[in-house]
Each structure stands twice: as structure tokens, then as C-alpha cells.
Amino acid sequence: MDESRQSDASLMTALQEGSSAAMSILVERWQPRLLGFVYRYIQNETVARDLVEETFVRLYLSRDRFDPERNFSTWLFGIAANLCRNQYRWWKRRRETSLAEAPETADDRSPAEQAARRDRDTRLAAAIQALPHALRSTLLLYYFSGLSYTEIAQSLGCSVRGVESRLYRARQRLGKSLSLPAAPMQQPAMTRPGLLEDRALKTSTTQ
């Protein structure tokens, strides 16, 4: 059977049996979404890439504890969210800013529009960075990882009601910070079909 078509759970089983090919497939499959989430949380590209790498290393080290009955993505994003939180705490202790790097946003518009967009994104990034870990991780997982409420709850170790509450509070705070109306969410989370935004994450391996 072609390994690239295997489910995450069966790849994890193969990884438990010592298959390095399984790890390569998992990395290729999950790197874009993981990088998207981690970058938006950390807002520093170099550190985000390091954390993504560390996430996969942790995944390998704890492979024997993986329960095939459990959703792989919740496990993976749970590891990543913890790493992000630890990194951010480390930064806070050293009073450093993580907004040193801001990669270009995918755009083919005019320079004026691009400048306006950069400004808008910078303010959004700053507002997100001001959120506490619980709210920030919930918001980013909801918008950029493609996980459902239940999966987010499993990743972050809280209840589904907790996810709803956190998401509501995060949106309220963001709306206030950006002077924007926190309009009702466009798609019901429980039925949301996967990822909303990772179009700009170009997979170089496919080039």
C-alpha cells in the first residue's frame, strides 16, 4: 500500500514500529498547517520553524504513548500549543519582542494596497499577541488549524464549552482592540470543513 495514502493513525503505528518513512510523510502532510498555526502564535518565522521541527521530534519521542483511537491532529497541535506557550513565557521573562520578523503576506495587489494590508496585518498580529495563551491558542486553532471545537478542546485539555467561551472572549477582545465589530462567525465550528486559511503556505516539496 502507498504509504502516502495511509491514515495518520496507521502512519503512527508504522512509526512505532521504526519506520522513518512514516515520519517523513507525517512531516510533509502536517508541516503547512502546523507552521501556519505556530507562526501566527509566535510571530517570528525563524523561531516558528524551530518549534515546528521540535514538535515533530516530540511527536517521535512520545510515539509509544499515541492512542490510535485518539485524533492525531489534536495530539499534534496539543504538542505545538504547549511549545508555543513555553517559548512565549521564555520571551516574556527576557522582555523580548517576538515581532521582529514579519514575512510578506500573499498578495498581488498594488503597492498602496499592499502597504495598507501590511499595516492591517501588523495591527491584527499585535492584537493577537496581546491575548493570553488560552484565548490566543483557541482562536488560532479555530481559524487556522481546521480543528473542530471538540478537537480544539482535546488539544488544549479543556471542555467544548470552554472552547466556546474562550473563542467568544478572544473575539470580543480583538474586536475592541481593532475597533471592529466582532460579527457572528461565518461557519459553525462543529461542521466546519477543515482548514480556513492556509492557501499561502506553499509547499515547496510539491514544486
Added chain:
Amino acid sequence: MTEKERNTLDDRLHAWNPRLDTDPDLGRKVLRRIGEPGRHERLQALSLNRFRFVAYGALAALVLVGVFLASQQLERHRLLRDGSYCLLIDPVFRAQNSRSEANPEVPGIPSESYLDRLAWMQDRLDLSREQFMTLVDLHRQYADRFDGLYRELVQLDREYGQFEDLRLHDAAIDFMALYDVLQEKRAAEAASHSLSQEFIGQVLAILNSRQRPVYLSLVHNVNTNKHG
């Protein structure tokens, strides 16, 4: 979506789309970090073994220290017991030890307690039951005479002490009386020495050739004023 259309939070979030190329070498980097399958387990086992080695080493050191301290304690206990035994069969030594005591009048030892007091000799000398009972009887038989000499020596020590007090505070003392006391003291010490030697001879007669050196090492300081 134009600038005007992006006026809700969801719009802003959906539009936040940083250009991040995925790393085509990430898989290789991860595999390099985790090494070949089984490497981490071996490293963990190695560090566990190291930890185990250190733990065993520390445990062994603790045991050695414990054994050393216990042996020191046993040795001290043995010396104290040996000294205590010498007090039993050497009235001069006993009198010397009692000088520092407020009340040196030691009551006689109840004869039945000799069984307990001498129980250690069974192991130390590897005595048969019969030898042990004979030795206990022998100690009982000599006990009165040892106690009598001890009391006499204590009394003579006191009298000598009184003469010393008088000599220090009043030069007029009866030197003839002092001489008599000293003579009596020497005689009592000689009697004590003889009695101890007689007693030791009696004990040696009960012991076999293997037990005698052990007993002699136990009492070799008797009447030589070198008790530990």
C-alpha cells in the same frame, strides 16, 4: 475581497495570510535529530544505566559507611564491656574508677544476675553450656571477696584523702598514721592482685586451649592499671 469589504474580524483573520514556504528538508532534519530508530532508547538506557551505576555506587558507599560505623560502635561497646568485666574481677581498678563517683559504695551484684551479666562470654569464648555454668558459679564464689577488697580500698582511699586535706590546710598530721594507711592500702592492693590472679588461673583451668588466649586478651590489663 477589497479593503472596504474587510470590515469584520473574521474578514481580517481570514485575510491574515503570511507567506511562509514550507521547509522541504524538515523531514530530513527531524530524522537527523531523532537519529536512526532505537537510538533514543539506547541513549535513554545508557543514561539510565549511568544513573543506576551512580545510585548503586552511592548505595554501596552508604553501606560501607554504615558497616564502618557499626563496627566502630561494636568495638566501643566491646571495650566498654571488657572494661566492665575487669571492674568485676579487679578491685583496684574498680576503686580507681569509683574515685570520681559521688557514692562509690556499689551494692553487691545479686547472684542470679551473673547469668545475664556474663551471657556475652558464651559467644566471645565459644563456651559450652557446662563451661558457662561453671564460670558463673566461679564468679559468684569470688564476688564477695572482690567486693570486700573493693570496699576496703575505697575506705583506705578516703582515709588517705583526709590526710591529704589535713596536710594542705594544717601542717600538723600524724605521719605514722598516714604511713599505716599507706601500708594497709598497699597490702589491700597486693591482696587484690593475688586474688585476681588466682581467679584468672581458676578461669583458665575451665577453658580449653583455644579459649584461653581469648580470655587472656580480655583480662590482660587486670592489675596493670592500663584498663581501656
